[in-house]
Amino acid sequence: MILLTTAVVLLAVVVAIHLLFTFALVTRIRQLPQHGGAPAHNPHLPKPGTVVRPFSVIDTDGAAITEADLDGPVHVGFFQVGCGPCRMLSDALAASPPTARFVSFMHDDPDAPDATARLTAKLGTLGRVAVIGVDDPVLTAFEVVAFPTLLHTHSGVVTASGTRLSDFTDAVSAPVKVT
Known part of the structure; x- marks a missing residue:
């Protein structure tokens, strides 16, 4: 019975750790730009809001x-x-x-x-x-x-x-x- 209780507790700890990693991964994925969303701005391109100077x-x-x-x-x-x-x-x-x-x-x-x-x-x-x-x-x-x-x-x-x-x-x- 002690062996079974220890196995269940150990399994519960492993599942809890995996659950925490899963939540962290989901949070990180949500922070990334979604497919089809606005791409990260290229620093070598003029930024939106730039006023074209006289030419x-x-x-x-x-x-x-x-x-x-x-x-x-x-x-x-x-x-x-x-x-x-x-x-x-x-x-x-x-x-x-x-x-x-x-x-x-x-x-x-x-x-x-x-x-x-x-x-x-x-x-x-x-x-x-x-x-x-x-x-x-x-x-x-x-x-x-x-x-x-x-x-x-x-x-x-x-x-x-x-x-x-x-x-x-x-x-x-x-x-x-x-x-």
């Missing part, structure tokens, strides 16, 4: 693009010729064009004029395109440090940023708190 650049049609052209909702893309992720993003955008106006800033490759022309033509189907240099002030105006970068802006304020179309499934179309 001016000439598009491929010879017209100026400035921060004043960002009135209302506008998608803004930054691409580089020869960049694999840029090609994949531009292909995805061409296959499923955004509903908001689209402005592309593209860093060209003087050694690959055919590739530059192909990317310019593909991005041109989405909206306005401007060819920029690697140190162009427009990169500083948007706080962009890498290619590709895709932004959703509303009235000159970044409302969402990412590197994939899936980052914009729930893009905010109204202004956010300015930082």
Whole structure:
């Protein structure tokens, strides 16, 4: 009888310890972002609430693009010729064009004029395109440090940023708190 009582008490202790570990695990899982929820913000991307600083650049049609052209909702893309992720993003955008106006800033490759022309033509189907240099002030105006970068802006304020179309499934179309 003592042996049976000891076994039951030992089993109860083991079950209690497992139960505590299970509760701790469930608590930790609930703290993680859920699938399909907002991804953790990439520190290399402009944060929502960032105000686009003044800039001016000439598009491929010879017209100026400035921060004043960002009135209302506008998608803004930054691409580089020869960049694999840029090609994949531009292909995805061409296959499923955004509903908001689209402005592309593209860093060209003087050694690959055919590739530059192909990317310019593909991005041109989405909206306005401007060819920029690697140190162009427009990169500083948007706080962009890498290619590709895709932004959703509303009235000159970044409302969402990412590197994939899936980052914009729930893009905010109204202004956010300015930082």
